[in-house]
Each structure stands twice: as C-alpha cells, then as structure tokens.
Amino acid sequence: MDLKDLYQEIILDHGKNPRNLKKSDNFNKDAKGHNPLCGDKVHIYLKVDENNKISDIAFEGSGCAISMASASIMTDLMKEKKEIEVKELVDDFLEMIKQNPELKSKILGENEKTKLMSLSGVKKYPMRVKCATMAWHTLTAAMKNTNEETNTDKFE
Amino acid sequence: MNITNIKKQFPIFNNKVQNNDLVYLDSANSSQKPQVVVDRIYDFYTKEFSNVGRSVHYLAVAATNLYENTRVLVQKYINAKDPNEIVFTKGATEAINLVANTFGQKFLEEGDEILLTELEHHSNYVPWHYLRKSKGVKIKFAEFNSDGEVTLESIEKNITPKTKIIAITHLSNVTGAILPIKEITRLAHSKNIPVLVDGCQGAPHLKLDMQDVGCDFYAISCHKMYGPTGLGILYAKKKWLEVLPPYQGGGGMIREVKKEGITFGELPNKYEAGTMATAQVIAFGESIKFLNKIGIENIEKHENELTKYGEEILRKNNSVKLIGSPKNKGSVLSFTLDGVHAHDIATILDEDGVAIRAGHHCCQILHDKLGLSATARASLGVYNTKDDLDKLNESLNKCKKIFEG
Ligand SMILES: Cc1ncc(COP(=O)(O)O)c(C=O)c1O
Numbered sequence: 058m059d060l061k062d063l064y065q066e067i068i069l070d071h072g073k074n075p076r077n078l079k080k081s082d083n084f085n086k087d088a089k090g091h092n093p094l095c096g097d098k099v100h101i102y103l104k105v106d107e108n109n110k111i112s113d114i115a116f117e118g119s120g121c122a123i124s125m126a127s128a129s130i131m132t133d134l135m136k137e138k139k140e141i142e143v144k145e146l147v148d149d150f151l152e153m154i155k156q157n158p159e160l161k162s163k164i165l166g167e168n169e170k171t172k173l174m175s176l177s178g179v180k181k182y183p184m185r186v187k188c189a190t191m192a193w194h195t196l197t198a199a200m201k202n203t204n205e206e207t208n209t210d211k212f213e
Numbered sequence: 214m215n216i217t218n219i220k221k222q223f224p225i226f227n228n229k230v231q232n233n234d235l236v237y238l239d240s241a242n243s244s245q246k247p248q249v250v251v252d253r254i255y256d257f258y259t260k261e262f263s264n265v266g267r268s269v270h271y272l273a274v275a276a277t278n279l280y281e282n283t284r285v286l287v288q289k290y291i292n293a294k295d296p297n298e299i300v301f302t303k304g305a306t307e308a309i310n311l312v313a314n315t316f317g318q319k320f321l322e323e324g325d326e327i328l329l330t331e332l333e334h335h336s337n338y339v340p341w342h343y344l345r346k347s348k349g350v351k352i353k354f355a356e357f358n359s360d361g362e363v364t365l366e367s368i369e370k371n372i373t374p375k376t377k378i379i380a381i382t383h384l385s386n387v388t389g390a391i392l393p394i395k396e397i398t399r400l401a402h403s404k405n406i407p408v409l410v411d412g413c414q415g416a417p418h419l420k421l422d423m424q425d426v427g428c429d430f431y432a433i434s435c436h437k438m439y440g441p442t443g444l445g446i447l448y449a450k451k452k453w454l455e456v457l458p459p460y461q462g463g464g465g466m467i468r469e470v471k472k473e474g475i476t477f478g479e480l481p482n483k484y485e486a487g488t489m490a491t492a493q494v495i496a497f498g499e500s501i502k503f504l505n506k507i508g509i510e511n512i513e514k515h516e517n518e519l520t521k522y523g524e525e526i527l528r529k530n531n532s533v534k535l536i537g538s539p540k541n542k543g544s545v546l547s548f549t550l551d552g553v554h555a556h557d558i559a560t561i562l563d564e565d566g567v568a569i570r571a572g573h574h575c576c577q578i579l580h581d582k583l584g585l586s587a588t589a590r591a592s593l594g595v596y597n598t599k600d601d602l603d604k605l606n607e608s609l610n611k612c613k614k615i616f617e618g
Contacts, residue, residue: 060564064557064615073552073616095556095572096586119586121554122616182560 062178063185064122067130072122075129081115090118090195090207092187097124099192101132101199109140121188123179128192130172134165135196143200147193153177154189214511220596222247222503233566236601241386241414241545241592242570243436247503250440253496265491266465266482280491283498284481290501291421291431293448297480298423300447300454301489305413306336308432308447309380311484312409313340315457316378323349326375328406330355330363330392331582332385335575337411337432341380351375354578361388361537365396372404379408383415383431387576387590388537389520389545391419398428407453413437417594418516418543420509423448439595440500441493447484454480461486512595516544519593523602530606532613536588544593547574550609553616555587561615565608567601 084102091098097120104113114132118125131150135143142164149162150173160170179189187209198207220226225245226235237245257279263272265280281296288296302308321327327341331354344350353376355367368379379401384391394415398408409430415421416431417438423431430453435444449457459466459477463486468476477483504512523546527533536547550558555571562569570590573580580586591605 060561060615063560066618069616069618096577096580097556098586121556123557185556185560188556 063182065175065178067172067175068122068126068178071126071129075116075125077115077129077132078117078125079115080117081113083113084115086199086202088195088199088201088203088207090191090198090209092120092124092191092209094187094209095121097121097188097191099124099128099195101128101192101195103196103199105140105200111135111138111143116192118192120191121185123176123185123188124191127176127189130176131192131196134169134173138164140200143196147197150176150193151190154180154186214507214515216515216596216598219507220598222249223596224248224251226596230566230568231564236565236567236604238567238569238591238593238597238601238605240417240594240597241437241574241590243442244417244439244594245596246441247439247500249499249503250496253499254441254492257492257495262492264488276491276495279495279498280489283494283501286498286501287446290505291416291423291433291448292425293423295451298448298451298454300449300481300484301494302445302447302484303443303490304436304445305411305432305434306340306445308430308445309337309409309411310340311447311460312430312432312449312457313344313380315460316407316453317341317344317348317350318458319456321348321350321377324351324375325377326351326353326373328353328355328368328371328376328379330368330381331357331578332361332363332382332388332390332392332576333380333578334382334386334411334413335577336413337380337382337409338578350377355381357385357388357390357537357579357582360390360539361385362390362539362541363392365393365400368397369400372401372406376404376406379406380411381408382411382413384418384543384545385537385539385576385579386414386545386592387547387574387579387588388539389542389547390537390539391415391541391543394428395426398426402427414543414545418509419513429453435493435497435500438497438500439503440497441490443490444493444497451480454484459483459486463487465489507595515595516593516597519597519599519602520544520546522599523591523593523605526602526606530609533609536583536585545590546592547588547590549585549588550612553612555589557616558589558609558612561612562605562608565604565611567605567608569605 081102086103099118265277407429413434431448433446466486559571
C-alpha cells in the first residue's frame, strides 16, 4: 500500500479547498447523506432545469479529505450534465471504485478522467471506500429528490 | 514492573502487522490478550470441554467448578460481598441492558427521571432510551465542564424528587475523566437513588472495591480487561438481584416449569439463561490472575506515567489539540490535528503500524457538544511504552507533512 496513491495532490487540494461547498438557495432538488460509522455528512443541492440538465450544483458537509475531495470533484464534473449522463457517470465511478481498472464512460475528457481516477487509491483501503462513494450515492438520491437520508450502511 | 517481560506475554506483538512492529494504542476499544488467556481457551476445548451446570458426568462437574471459580476470582478482584453478586453477560452492553430492562419494568413509571451524563457511551444511553417509549420516563444529562469532567455538583444540580436511578461512567472513554463515583453514590443514596456505574474503562485500569464505592450496579467489559470477547460482567448488590425480575428466559434459570406456570431459579442462575460463554468465562479467570500477578496498583502507576508523558509530548506538538484536561485522568488521549480529519489520521498512522481509533467513539452526545464530528484517540494498556507514544507523535508529524505538502 502506498499513502501517496491515496493522498494524491488533487485529493489534498480538493480536500482542503472543496469547490462548490456552499448552501445553494436556488435549488429544486436535494438530498442528505450520512456515514454513521464515522459521522461524515453531506447535503447535495441541485438546480435541474426543464431539459433535465443540472444547471447548478453545490454541497454542504464535513468529513475526511477523501469524502470532501470526492464531493468537490464530483460536483465540478456534474455541472451541465443531463440526467442520463449523471446516471452513467455515477455508475461508472462506482464500478471503478468497486472493480474496474479504468473509467469507461466517454462523456468525460482526459483531464476530467484523471481527476476522477485520483480517487481510485481508496480501492486498497476497504474501510475508506464509503468515504469516496457517499457523495455519489447521495447525488443519485438528490436526482430522485427523495427526502430519505442516504445512509452508507445501505450501500453494497 | 518490567514492561519488556509483560509485553512478551502478548503473542500479538511477536508478529509484524503489514511489515511493521505493532504500536497498539486502541486498548480502550479492546485490549490484546496474554498467552495464558489464549492457552486457557485452547486447553478447555481440547482437554476439558463440557457444558456446565447440567450433567453429572466428570467433565461436566469439572467444567462447572472452573466456571464458578472465575465467579469467585471476579468477586474477590472487585471486592464484592458475595459471589452471587457476579452475573456473567455477553458484554457490558448486555449488563446495562439487563438493569435498564428489569429495573425499568419493576420500578419506573411515567414522569420518572433517569440521570445520565453527557460523557456516556451509547451503551449507557440507548438501553435507557427504550424506557422513554415503554414507560414514558425522562432522561436527563449531567453536563461536563470545559475540562471534560463531570463533577459531583453537576450531578447534584440535576437530581430532582423524580430521579429514580443514576447511571454514570467510571472513566470517560473520550476525555479520560475519572468520575467521583464514591461521592456520587453517597449523595445518591442519601436521596434513596440507586447508582449504576459503567465500569468498562474503569475496570481495566483502576483498583476496584465495590463495598467501598457502594454503588448498586457496576458493568464490566471483559474484552477490555485482557480477557476474551463475548463476555461481560454485571456486579449487582444482592438486594437488587433478588427483587428484580429475570431478564431473559430459558434453560438453567428456572426452578420448576409447568404448563400452568414457572418458578425461577436462585442466584446467580436467575440471570444466566441458556448456555453461557463457558470457555470465555473460564479463560477470564486467567485474565484476573494475570492482573493480580502484576498488581493493579502497578498498572495504574505505569499507565499514569505514560498518560502524563503522552499529554506532554502532544501538548508540545502545536498542531495537536487534546480533548479535555481532567485533573483525575485515565489513560485515554483524544485529540484533533489541525487541518487533518481523524479518519485521515488513522489511515496514515496505520501505515506505520500505529493503531488508534478515529470517529465519535460511540459518544455522539459528547462530540455534538464539542462541535466535532470525529476525534482521534490513542488509549493505553499495560504493554505500552513511552516509545509507543513517541512513534505516535512521529506519525502525527508525518500526517502534517502529507497534508501541508
Ligand atoms: C464506556 C463504555 N461503555 C460500554 C462499552 C461497551 O462494552 P461491551 O463491548 O462489553 O458491550 C464500551 C466499549 O466499547 C465502553 O467504552
């Protein structure tokens, strides 16, 4: 195991200065996520327009570098994405964290893929996988606008 | 006290963990096991196994005697009056549930109050919480002060004519505060209120004397006391065990079972329904002997020195903030590190073989009050050395380096 794989430059940067970390008041969908094991929390706000496209995204939360970086990178990538693209990206990311060596989706550019792949280091740290995936599961819930809190205990 | 020799008795330290020497700083969570305890389990299963208290054959009688021997060892260790005041449970959690459930059933009514503290582990809150719904009781929390202590005054302030039981920790598993349980018990008894002490963190580190403290109930977690998992102890004054209803029903705890009705067995069987954790009970006898051999006073002294040393080096480290500074403190060092979340600390330390705990340590009430979602915690046992604390500090500096770039 190598800590450098886990705490890459990009992760540390996004972890310390998360992008899109604010309460959005101009949102029409949202969801909360919680990891009861460590107390990490995330609240994702979306503005989805009439074409089912995310026109704005923000999050509030607190947690470890991995969970904050994951939410930060994710929210950056999801801007201007359509609902079906969001679903494809979430699935692709979760599959990559679970087993796939690479991301498959063609939606992202090489730069964006590199950013996202910086989270792949958690694969070697099974206790930390949920830190990376919490925001993504919560985004799925937000798209459905469920009022139920997404709890990492329910993930696979 | 020769720590090198003591450490040698713990086989876990003979092996590398992910290529590192193990620096085990998670004993408040669970302690490591000395060879004698491990061997006792093996020997019992290989040479002496039988169920206890049921059959009349040789092995069954011998196993029953071994099982009951541990009860007496525990009784003497905590200076209880009577071996029948020692009830084996599956853990401290079950011990507290037993009291909350049976005491609640028999003595609590709507509007009654249970007094806990803000330091409590979820195990000493959640079991009482059920009584809110089933009985309509109110739960009050005595506050901790800025040093992370709960004082006698804080308890006194929260007692009302409706207070029916007080349940408090002996030693906080986060701030390390040691509560004045004897004084609290004296105060409570002057108002006819019984006291339960969650002794999970007290029992492995402090000299215990139930007759001196005078508390009504004391819950012990054997796996934190150099003993096996799956085992806890409820000490309860005989007068309570006699009047409280049974907790679980089943074999071994009955006197007579008829279609029309059932009568229950005598103590201690009344509270030990079903086949108990026999091997663990027998092996726990070795944990008590291990503690007796070293002497709990020596352990206390050793751990006190280490705690002071740990506090000192962590205070010198400008990025570290210790959680709580109680005057009377057990061997728990909880802290935060500027700019690094507790889970990141734990992962980075783990890479160096330094095992700590990160999170809320089952104390969300406490963490909420401090406005922290998680803290890191290094906790000590008899096998720890100053070297372990130096390694902790070194690894913390490595965390800083990684995060500061
Ligand atoms: C203060 C305190 N109370 C209760 C418990 C629960 O003990 P057990 O694991 O024996 O159920 C613990 C251990 O996690 C503890 O630290």
